[in-house]
Amino acid sequence: MNNVFTPFLLPALLLPALFWPQGPETAPALRSAGIVDIAVPAAQAGSWKTVTAIKTQSIDLHQLTKAATPTVNFRTSNASATREPWVDSNGWRFLRQPGGRFHYDVPGKAAALAAAEAYAYGVQAVVKTDEAGLKPFGEMIRFLQSLPPGDAMPALFNFEYVDDGSPAAGEFMNLLVRTNLLFRVVKEPGSSGGMTVALGSAEYPKSEAGNPKLLAEKVRAHLTDEKRLLRVYGSDVVIGRLVGSEAHTRLFLLNYGAGHGGVDGIRVRVLGNFARQQMTQFQAPGTTLLDYKTGSGATEFTLAHLPVFAVIDLQR
Amino acid sequence: MPGSAGRRLRVAPVALTVLLLIKVGFFLDRRAFLQFAAASPLIGSVPGTRSVPHYRICTRDSLPRGTSLPRRYPGQAVRVQADRAVNTASNTIDTPTVRTMLAKGMRELTGAEHDRDAWAGFISPHDVVGIKVNCSGAPQIHSSPELILAIVENLLAVGVKPQNIYIYDRFANQMQIVKYSECVAKGVQIATAEHSRGSILGYDPFTYVEVDFFGEDDTRSNLFRPVTEKFTKIINVPTMKEHRAAGVTGCLKNLAYGSFSNVARSHQREVSNTYSFIGTLASVEPLHSRTVLNVMDGLRSLWHGGPFLQSPQFLFYPKRIVLGTDPVAMDHFLIEMIEAKRKEEGAPSLFDRSPERLRKGPELDKNFNSFIREPGHVEYAGQLGLGIYNRAEIKEKIVQL
Numbered sequence: 097m098n099n100v101f102t103p104f105l106l107p108a109l110l111l112p113a114l115f116w117p118q119g120p121e122t123a124p125a126l127r128s129a130g131i132v133d134i135a136v137p138a139a140q141a142g143s144w145k146t147v148t149a150i151k152t153q154s155i156d157l158h159q160l161t162k163a164a165t166p167t168v169n170f171r172t173s174n175a176s177a178t179r180e181p182w183v184d185s186n187g188w189r190f191l192r193q194p195g196g197r198f199h200y201d202v203p204g205k206a207a208a209l210a211a212a213e214a215y216a217y218g219v220q221a222v223v224k225t226d227e228a229g230l231k232p233f234g235e236m237i238r239f240l241q242s243l244p245p246g247d248a249m250p251a252l253f254n255f256e257y258v259d260d261g262s263p264a265a266g267e268f269m270n271l272l273v274r275t276n277l278l279f280r281v282v283k284e285p286g287s288s289g290g291m292t293v294a295l296g297s298a299e300y301p302k303s304e305a306g307n308p309k310l311l312a313e314k315v316r317a318h319l320t321d322e323k324r325l326l327r328v329y330g331s332d333v334v335i336g337r338l339v340g341s342e343a344h345t346r347l348f349l350l351n352y353g354a355g356h357g358g359v360d361g362i363r364v365r366v367l368g369n370f371a372r373q374q375m376t377q378f379q380a381p382g383t384t385l386l387d388y389k390t391g392s393g394a395t396e397f398t399l400a401h402l403p404v405f406a407v408i409d410l411q412r
Numbered sequence: 413m414p415g416s417a418g419r420r421l422r423v424a425p426v427a428l429t430v431l432l433l434i435k436v437g438f439f440l441d442r443r444a445f446l447q448f449a450a451a452s453p454l455i456g457s458v459p460g461t462r463s464v465p466h467y468r469i470c471t472r473d474s475l476p477r478g479t480s481l482p483r484r485y486p487g488q489a490v491r492v493q494a495d496r497a498v499n500t501a502s503n504t505i506d507t508p509t510v511r512t513m514l515a516k517g518m519r520e521l522t523g524a525e526h527d528r529d530a531w532a533g534f535i536s537p538h539d540v541v542g543i544k545v546n547c548s549g550a551p552q553i554h555s556s557p558e559l560i561l562a563i564v565e566n567l568l569a570v571g572v573k574p575q576n577i578y579i580y581d582r583f584a585n586q587m588q589i590v591k592y593s594e595c596v597a598k599g600v601q602i603a604t605a606e607h608s609r610g611s612i613l614g615y616d617p618f619t620y621v622e623v624d625f626f627g628e629d630d631t632r633s634n635l636f637r638p639v640t641e642k643f644t645k646i647i648n649v650p651t652m653k654e655h656r657a658a659g660v661t662g663c664l665k666n667l668a669y670g671s672f673s674n675v676a677r678s679h680q681r682e683v684s685n686t687y688s689f690i691g692t693l694a695s696v697e698p699l700h701s702r703t704v705l706n707v708m709d710g711l712r713s714l715w716h717g718g719p720f721l722q723s724p725q726f727l728f729y730p731k732r733i734v735l736g737t738d739p740v741a742m743d744h745f746l747i748e749m750i751e752a753k754r755k756e757e758g759a760p761s762l763f764d765r766s767p768e769r770l771r772k773g774p775e776l777d778k779n780f781n782s783f784i785r786e787p788g789h790v791e792y793a794g795q796l797g798l799g800i801y802n803r804a805e806i807k808e809k810i811v812q813l
Binding site for chain 2: 275276309313316321327328329330331332360361362363387389396398400
């Protein structure tokens with residue numbers, strides 16, 4: 097297995113917080129959604145002090161990096177090189193700034209996906225949403241709190257990516273994330289001794305930066321599908337992230353098409369033979385993995401439905 | 413997977429003529445070469461210079477093998493023709509005539525004196541039978557319910573229980589248009605793979621062909637699950653149509669693209685990998701060995717713009733059904749039928765690969781197409797051992813009612 101462990105840690109309690117710029121008169125709506133921790137603008141902090149059962153912290157959004165609304169744009173009216181939908185994922189941003197702090201501004205159900213995305217990538221984030229987003233956000237936070245402990249599970253990756261910080265390098269990373277090619281960002285090549293990808297190298301020249309899809313395909317070809325830590329079949333809108341070790345791996349699956357409905361059936365292949373498994377799925381308690389199979393150095397299983405977010409623990 | 417086996421498909425040896433053409437092509441520019449290839453006067457004489465992708469086939473090997481005989485009558489096809497089968501004015505099919513056509517055809521194919529004996533050569537009372545229909549052109553053109561009814565009646569006569577008969581196709585929304593359940597015996601089942609488009613749940617996760625055509629990330633095409641887990645026999649009932657990517661859609665394509673998931677990925681822009689993908693899929697076990705009989709529905713047909721009826725001008729009525737066990741030979745005759753019709757209509761040959769014939773669809777002009785058609789897929793399937801393509805070795809018996 098060509099994976100290496102990164103020192104990046106996933107704090108179990110690093111839960112996204114709701115950013116709520118409205119006044120304390122809205123506290124009943126928050127309580128109704130089960131939200132007990134919020135971040136507020138400094139100017140609002142005083143007025144919330146008198147509210148019971150809701151903890152507040154003041155945050156200046158200008159100090160945080162803006163994250164995009166996680167979703168899918170099908171762009172059916174646009175001509176494009178592929179028929180794949182355009183997935184708006186923040187994965188590359190989070191990998192570029194693993195210690196960064198981010199804020200989302202997302203309406204409705206997307207608040208739940210935003211919270212899950214930030215959690216899966218282990219970054220600090222606040223989520224600003226509207227009233228329609230309170231319930232899904234609150235449900236997601238409770239779901240995240242209910243997950244089995246996953247302290248200090250390092251991210252798993254197939255290769256290192258040398259990030260020069262340029263927009264082109266960022267877009268290249270974006271396509272890698274969208275293709276479920278798992279990598280770790282480094283500033284200098286060669287720290288792991290494994291495969292390294294760098295925009296501007298002979299294999300990935302900057303002259304090809306205008307077609308990051310092509311660059312991602314080259315990375316995939318170089319790596320080979322057999323060696324990929326993670327494969328997802330049956331959907332173009334599900335992105336996975338792996339953390340853990342060879343003995344205990346945790347897989348996060350994010351359905352970026354959640355706003356358009358759940359995904360009906362995906363097949364997942366994770367490198368490594370894992371005899372035991374447990375799935376915890378948001379809004380689908382009690383669901384189990386189907387057609388589970390191990391052998392030939394890989395584990396495969398099917399999720400019958402993926403509404404938004406699933407966490408799958410795999411153990412040898 | 414316990415009890416599973418993967419195998420790598422070896423590409424059949426390339427014919428000398430192909431090598432010669434490749435050599436010629438090497439010295440010509442692409443356009444000139446394509447025109448040269450298109451100028452070949454023999455139907456399907458040259459598969460062309462298409463490269464064949466690397467296919468990896470994974471299937472279960474613990475399945476009980478049937479006693480099916482996919483090539484019981486190699487190189488043979490029986491065409492039954494009846495003018496009264498279709499009333500072209502009303503676009504309706506005469507059910508009694510279709511029954512008679514099927515009976516005559518089965519007796520001619522098998523040499524049996526009675527219908528029951530003819531069918532019993534393929535089907536036993538304990539079989540679970542999948543009838544693979546084609547609904548991709550519904551509601552205008554699809555496997556006719558009248559023909560399906562006649563097939564089901566014969567299965568019942570052999571002793572197959574209604575609940576062990578499945579009429580199947582991939583897409584639920586297309587099947588619902590045709591309403592087979594309204595014309596067949598109570599208890600006969602309707603089965604589809606995709607209730608929502610793109611869902612993989614109806615397919616066998618352990619039986620698939622893996623291939624990367626254009627850099628797509630989902631590289632698997634999985635077999636319809638009942639084929640591996642439920643059916644002991646399959647009767648293939650394709651329509652007989654021109655197909656804008658494959659050239660024609662008959663026995664092979666109906667079975668292949670109609671039983672596997674994620675196959676539309678084989679076409680992109682003007683390029684279609686149907687040339688090698690159709691035969692490769694059709695060769696996967698147990699699909700191949702369980703398909704014991706093909707009954708092609710040529711009561712209606714399309715000569716351009718297929719598989720969907722894009723314009724009424726492309727609909728015509730061959731008023732025939734064709735029966736056999738050799739899908740390659742049968743599809744060869746289908747190519748001849750469509751070629752003849754296109755010639756009559758002044759349309760270019762299916763084998764015309766001229767770049768100037770390419771134009772993004774819809775295909776409303778007989779002179780243009782979105783894809784370079786790949787009717788060579790039939791010959792390629794022959795090279796894979798799925799049947800006989802060589803015109804000198806195949807024979808079509810014609811029964812006129």
